[in-house]
Amino acid sequence: MTDDAQTAEEAVVARPLTGRTALVTGAGRGIGRAIALRLADAGADVILAVRSQDQLNGTSNEINARGRNATSVRVDLAEPAQARQAAADVLEVHGRIDILVNNAATVAPLGPSVGVDLDEYAAQLRLNVLAVATLTFAVLPPMLDSGWGRVVNVSSGVAARPADMIGGNAYVTTKAALEAHTVNLGAELVGTGVTVNAFRPGRVDTAMQTWVRDQNPARIGPALRERFTAFLSQGKLITPDRAASALLAHLLTDDATGQLWT
Secondary structure, three states: OOHHHHHHHHHHHHOOOOOOEEEEEOOOOHHHHHHHHHHHHOOOEEEEEEOOHHHHHHHHHHHHHOOOOEEEEEOOOOOHHHHHHHHHHHHHHHOOOOEEEEOOOOOOOOOOHHHOOHHHHHHHHHHHHHHHHHHHHHHHHHHHHHOOEEEEEEOOHHHOOHHHOOOOHHHHHHHHHHHHHHHHHHHHOOOOOEEEEEEOOOOEOOHHHHHHHOOOHHHHOHHHHHHHHHHHHOOOOEOHHHHHHHHHHHHHHOOOOOOEEO
């Protein structure tokens, strides 16, 4: 083997996603940002879908500083028309998305279920579930045509333990729905070369955790706030980078579909 060929082979091993294009939603901070950086380090060109321009610029600059290519789309995925347009725009420019990570989500509204604003409840369903389906169904045809694709839906352990998050009915409902969607669609795609899996990242030190701890216990319920406060005080939170590393390990080694990764 020539020195040039060996160098090229080592580059492929070091960056196994070279030549792949990934779209990550909620990529401006926390788990989404960490996933985007990990995908870029693995060689992928990364498209960042973010609602906040400041967050978008921050992640994009970090990826570009690492010598990888980052492009972006600013979109409110809770608005179905914006989600559809964003998918169309991305495909028009890039032709195909090889990896889709549906990470964008919200935990609000919180509180006793009978007092929850149903408009906020519906907005969470649109972001946490409908936006996932919208983007996934848009990128699937080119994936199927090429015979390769990876869709990862970031879920939560509360989908397996719904009673653990009293006061978070909307969030628990959306994550359970997300996992049902994932397992069903994953089974549909067996043998196509395209996989769809859900990832439960564990308890991660994110802005969402901070936001819940900052809420008035009289509004969201003292037990819920105390639960999230205890995660921090008892050292039960992991870093976003650790969660992203676990996701990437699954993504690079697991060809199964319809699985619930942890």
